[in-house]
Amino acid sequence: MSDPSAGRTDPGDVDEAVYDAVDAVPPGRVSTYGAIGRLVGVGPRRVARALSRGGGAVPWYRVVRADGTAAEPVRARQLELLAGEGVPVRNGRVDLRAVGWPD
DNA sequence: AGCTTGACTACCG
DNA sequence: CCGGTAGCCAAGC
Numbered sequence: 001m002s003d004p005s006a007g008r009t010d011p012g013d014v015d016e017a018v019y020d021a022v023d024a025v026p027p028g029r030v031s032t033y034g035a036i037g038r039l040v041g042v043g044p045r046r047v048a049r050a051l052s053r054g055g056g057a058v059p060w061y062r063v064v065r066a067d068g069t070a071a072e073p074v075r076a077r078q079l080e081l082l083a084g085e086g087v088p089v090r091n092g093r094v095d096l097r098a099v100g101w102p103d
Numbered sequence: 104a105g106c107t108t109g110a111c112t113a114c115c116g
Numbered sequence: 117c118c119g120g121t122a123g124c125c126a127a128g129c
Contacts, residue, residue: 071110
């Protein structure tokens with residue numbers, strides 16, 4: 001498991017860190033790409049990329065944009081899932097002030 | 104090495 | 117509220 005050839009952060013580790021942070025979001029709460037990115041130490045776009053590739057194993061639907069809206073390719077599905085989790089969705093927009101995480 | 108694309112964010116009018 | 121612009125950053129070609 002040791003990999004001395006990998007002296008710098010492996011891309012897989014970053015992905016795992018993102019998945020872990022997303023998985024750490026409690027039910028009924030919502031986080032943003034920027035918030036997750038800050039927790040794992042990467043940019044928001046890196047988070048989006050990680051989820052777009054393998055988000056099927058984590059509650060990706062608990063991650064929305066900084067303004068509380070959902071991303072295009074999953075927007076309808078995300079709003080449905082969030083509403084099913086008990087997240088108050090208002091006109092396609094989540095109130096990050098109320099359910100935003102971390103708080 | 105350079106160009107393009109993208110599940111982003113912030114600012115401006 | 118909405119559209120456009122700028123900045124940022126990493127992956128793919």
